Amino acid sequence: MKKIKLLIQQVKIFFTDSRQAWIQVMQDNPDSGDINRKLLIPMLLAAAFTQFWGVIFQTGFSETIAAISTAFAHVAATYIGIRLSAWVLSKLSRTFETDLDADRALQLISYSMIPYLAVNIIIGLHPSSMYFMKLLYLYIFYLVWQGSEIIFGIDDNRRPGFVLISTMLLLAIIQAVLTILIHILPIEVIRIA
Numbered sequence: 001m002k003k004i005k006l007l008i009q010q011v012k013i014f015f016t017d018s019r020q021a022w023i024q025v026m027q028d029n030p031d032s033g034d035i036n037r038k039l040l041i042p043m044l045l046a047a048a049f050t051q052f053w054g055v056i057f058q059t060g061f062s063e064t065i066a067a068i069s070t071a072f073a074h075v076a077a078t079y080i081g082i083r084l085s086a087w088v089l090s091k092l093s094r095t096f097e098t099d100l101d102a103d104r105a106l107q108l109i110s111y112s113m114i115p116y117l118a119v120n121i122i123i124g125l126h127p128s129s130m131y132f133m134k135l136l137y138l139y140i141f142y143l144v145w146q147g148s149e150i151i152f153g154i155d156d157n158r159r160p161g162f163v164l165i166s167t168m169l170l171l172a173i174i175q176a177v178l179t180i181l182i183h184i185l186p187i188e189v190i191r192i193a
Helices: 002-016 018-027 032-059 061-096 102-112 114-125 131-150 159-184
Strands: none
Touching (some): 002 032, 002 114, 061 114, 102 131, 114 131, 131 159
């Protein structure tokens, strides 16, 4: 329960004072295991839970397989998208005159995805009435903007390109993986989050 409270507090600080949140993240060791345990797995499990119950609430228990498949598709696409984007970003870092190791890139991408994950947790329960919340996805650009300055020290001239490429890469990879999973899994109708 204590870990959940810490996670909620961290999510809250990214929405209320993101500069301070990035300073705290900068002090953390960018270990991918810690990022998985402290941030990604809890938020992705919460998103899967709400995705599952959102489908059940809309279709009933007769569509349990579709509910499980939908939850899995969204969680897998998001996780793979985050990991793959971080890897690609670390390889592209020299283009922006910075040396970005894979763990720091994962740290930037993962914490920048807090709005995306938080919105998916909320939208999962009742997606049709909360699409306006997807505007919070735009906050990802802002978080990447701040994080790239604080964590990597990318200068102002190169930062717009870095932010645009990294954010669009992340969202495109998530969407591509989700599209592939939709065709593989037994999902008749899926709402793309």
